[in-house]
Amino acid sequence: MKRHMRTVHAARKDFKCPECGKAFGQAGTMKTHMRTVHAARKDFKCPECGKAFGEAGNMKRHMRTVHAARKDFKCPECGKAFGQASHMKTHMRTVHAENAPN
Template identity: 35%
Template sequence: HSRSHLTVKRYSCHICGLGFNDSGNLSRHRKALHSEHRPHACNICHKTFSRNSHLQEHIRTHSDSRDY
């Protein structure tokens, strides 16, 4: 667990410069944020997302209810 709090990030995104301690997290970041492949589309506004979890979070913005 303490490795996740290192100040020096061993892996950095060549597109945005964000740093990661783990190569898997860097890979996940690139696929989620910098990939053109966005198969999950909102059926209300048609905005697309690379991850279903991001779509589900977005769908809540179309609702009047708040979870707080």
């Protein structure tokens, strides 16, 4: 905890990223930042929008958080799409009560 407080929340942050100016308390932390944020090689491209990432994990997180999950279940009444059949059935029961499946 003391090390964390000293390095992450230190008053002195002498290591500045040459790309964006963000300051760090340790050189290693700045190097990790440069590798993951400002990577020269960004080999992992999002198939949805084309945004490039230096690490596969960052691209996967982007896919999970930015692009909605697949929505393969469409309401036959209004066309609204859902990721799970049960959600579509609940929608049909509450919105289209007369035509809802059991």
